[in-house]
Amino acid sequence: MRALMVSTARVAALAVLVTLVAGCTTSDPEFKASPSVKSPEVDLTKACPGLITDAAGEALKDVLQSSHLVNDDAQAVGVTAMGKALEEFYRAGPKAGEFAAPACTVTGTVGRGKRVGEIRLAAASRNAGAPGADQTAVRVTRADKERGVAFDCVSTRVGSTRDMPLRITAFYKDRYQGSRGDGVLGEDYLVLAHSGAVAIAKELGCENNGGLPEGASALPKP
Numbered sequence: 001m002r003a004l005m006v007s008t009a010r011v012a013a014l015a016v017l018v019t020l021v022a023g024c025t026t027s028d029p030e031f032k033a034s035p036s037v038k039s040p041e042v043d044l045t046k047a048c049p050g051l052i053t054d055a056a057g058e059a060l061k062d063v064l065q066s067s068h069l070v071n072d073d074a075q076a077v078g079v080t081a082m083g084k085a086l087e088e089f090y091r092a093g094p095k096a097g098e099f100a101a102p103a104c105t106v107t108g109t110v111g112r113g114k115r116v117g118e119i120r121l122a123a124a125s126r127n128a129g130a131p132g133a134d135q136t137a138v139r140v141t142r143a144d145k146e147r148g149v150a151f152d153c154v155s156t157r158v159g160s161t162r163d164m165p166l167r168i169t170a171f172y173k174d175r176y177q178g179s180r181g182d183g184v185l186g187e188d189y190l191v192l193a194h195s196g197a198v199a200i201a202k203e204l205g206c207e208n209n210g211g212l213p214e215g216a217s218a219l220p221k222p
Contacts, residue, residue, distance in 0.1 A: 044069070048104035048119050048196075049078030050203070055216075056195035059188035063174055064108030064115045077104040082121055083203040089123050090158045090166045099123045115176040119196045122148075124167040125160070135167060138211050140190065142222035145174040145181055147189040149197040149219065151210035158204055168210070170196035191216045 044057035047069055052060060061067050069075065085101040103120035124135075141148035152165035160166040172192035174185065182189075194216035201210040213219060 047075050047106045049076065049080070051079050051082075051104060051119055051196045051199045052192070053195045053198075056192050059191040059195075060106065060117065063117055063179075063185050063188050063192070064106065064110075064176075066108035066110050066115065068109045070107040070109060070114065072105065072107055075104060075106055077102045079199045079203045082200060086121065086123055086153075086166065086168065086200070086204060087158050090125055090127060090160055093127050115179070117192075118171075118173045118175060119192065120171050120173065121196075121200065122169040122171065125164065127160075127164050127166075138213075138220060140193075140219050140222040141169065141171075142182075142186075145179055145185075145189070147172055147186065147193040147222075149190075149193045149212070151197060151201065151206070151212055153201060153204055153206035153210050155204045155206050162207075166204075168197070168200060170194075170200060172196065187216075190219065194219060 044060045044067055045052045045054060047060065081102050085099075089099045089101075099122065101121040101123065103118050106117045106119070108115045135150065136152060139150045141150065148169045148171040150167065150169040153168050154160050154162050154165050158166055170193050172189045174181075174189060179185065194212070198209065198212050198214075200206075201212055
């Protein structure tokens with residue numbers, strides 16, 4: 001009888017031990033697998049609000065070799081902020097000084113690396129005594145891993161006139177050192193610069209959209 005009681009006690013103790021081990025196993029956070037978090041697919045047309053069309057979004061994807069964008073405040077700079085800066089530049093006249101419009105920097109992730117591009121503006125006006133204001137009509141500028149599209153803006157919002165237009169140049173610059181460069185990506189750079197130029201022309205209400213063609217392929221040669 002005593003042996004039976006000892007055996008029963010051992011079984012009970014073993015049952016308690018098993019219960020405790022099972023309880024520790026299920027509640028220990030080390031045994032819970034962390035869910036994998038993937039970077040969201042970003043709509044490239046929203047990288048620089050209002051500046052990038054669908055066609056330019058495809059060009060940007062080709063340049064960055066990525067549609068995954070780093071979340072950066074600089075990417076939130078869009079057509080509204082740039083348009084306001086241009087308006088203030090022209091209205092300041094001789095007091096404008098050196099024009100410094102906000103630029104939109106776009107950063108794409110490729111594996112563990114990053115590729116960076118930038119949409120920026122330059123402005124000139126005889127009203128401000130700025131160099132380059134005497135150039136007219138739509139022109140394309142070219143530099144290493146960069147394209148620019150320049151045009152004249154006559155706008156009631158800005159206050160610019162045909163006799164004294166606001167000269168605007170929209171640039172796309174590829175800032176990735178390992179880029180495939182002009183030979184492969186030159187047309188993409190031009191599409192992005194054209195997209196920015198057209199967006200700014202529409203934002204400011206430039207007469208005849210500054211003379212800009214609907215597509216980058218119709219732009220004059222640099």
